[in-house]
Amino acid sequence: MIGFLCLLLTLGIYWMAKRMYRTLPKVYLSPLLITPIVVVIILLVAGIPYASYQEGGKWLTLLLQPATVAFAVPLYKYYNVLKKHAGEIIVSVLSGSVVAITSTALLARWMHLDDSLMNSIVPRSITTPIAMNVSQVIGGVPTITAIFVIITGLSGILIGPVILRLFRIEGEIARGVLFGTSAHGTGTSKAFELSSLTGTISSISMILAALFTLIAAPLMMGLMGH
Structure with missing residues (x-):
């Protein structure tokens, strides 16, 4: 359950960061920069171990395979x-x-x-x-x-x-x-x-x-x- 919530959290943060980046396209506001920083901060504050996060995060990693083929x-x-x-x-x-x-x-x-x-x-x-x-x-x-x-x-x-x-x-x-x-x-x-x-x-x-x-x-x- 925690892994699934972490997956939704990551997607939500990325979606918000993407919208912000479209409004203000500055390199320091890139979703690729903002998302991991915010996720790490939340995990540290909430005391969520990386292993629990990875239960949901691994699905994002798996999506890299079809994304690579799309090249x-x-x-x-x-x-x-x-x-x-x-x-x-x-x-x-x-x-x-x-x-x-x-x-x-x-x-x-x-x-x-x-x-x-x-x-x-x-x-x-x-x-x-x-x-x-x-x-x-x-x-x-x-x-x-x-x-x-x-x-x-x-x-x-x-x-x-x-x-x-x-x-x-x-x-x-x-x-x-x-x-x-x-x-x-x-x-x-x-x-x-x-x-x-x-x-x-x-x-x-x-x-x-x-x-x-x-x-x-x-x-x-x-x-x-x-």
């Missing part, structure tokens, strides 16, 4: 554009993935984090299921990885628009690669707000980044001695 529609719609820019998308995402892995590892080393924590945050820029798998392979803690993946996604939708304005990035291909490579599914959701093509490029970039990181992270961390 096939814009992929088909923009097939010619994707084919035309395939080379630059692949090179850009590969470069971004390598930079994400390297910069995270170097920052963790500079902060004198232990190897387990370092390996946990290295795959933070890719989608959660694959990030947790990569974390386990390279000796990290998957649950910690999941937390940093969420933080990275939320940071992406906050900082991403600022980067676009600061560097005057107006191309839909570039915008899509930026959000998909750096902020996975959360960034892709933001990219679709900009345009359908930007969101499509972001979804492709998200998938490529996950594949590249799955292959590259173990190799690069091995070369770095971790």
Whole structure:
């Protein structure tokens, strides 16, 4: 019963946040940012354990599967554009993935984090299921990885628009690669707000980044001695 009520609570908060965002479309009022913050606060105040919440919340996770399949529609719609820019998308995402892995590892080393924590945050820029798998392979803690993946996604939708304005990035291909490579599914959701093509490029970039990181992270961390 508690799980079902938590499910309704999450949906209700998201619905209200969505309405508020339509009225005042500021990035800090994004439903993807507001909903988890409000839910966490309510759970802490009410003393509801995460296990009880997850009894209802797991159904939202299951809905990610058909939602992912739905990406096939814009992929088909923009097939010619994707084919035309395939080379630059692949090179850009590969470069971004390598930079994400390297910069995270170097920052963790500079902060004198232990190897387990370092390996946990290295795959933070890719989608959660694959990030947790990569974390386990390279000796990290998957649950910690999941937390940093969420933080990275939320940071992406906050900082991403600022980067676009600061560097005057107006191309839909570039915008899509930026959000998909750096902020996975959360960034892709933001990219679709900009345009359908930007969101499509972001979804492709998200998938490529996950594949590249799955292959590259173990190799690069091995070369770095971790």
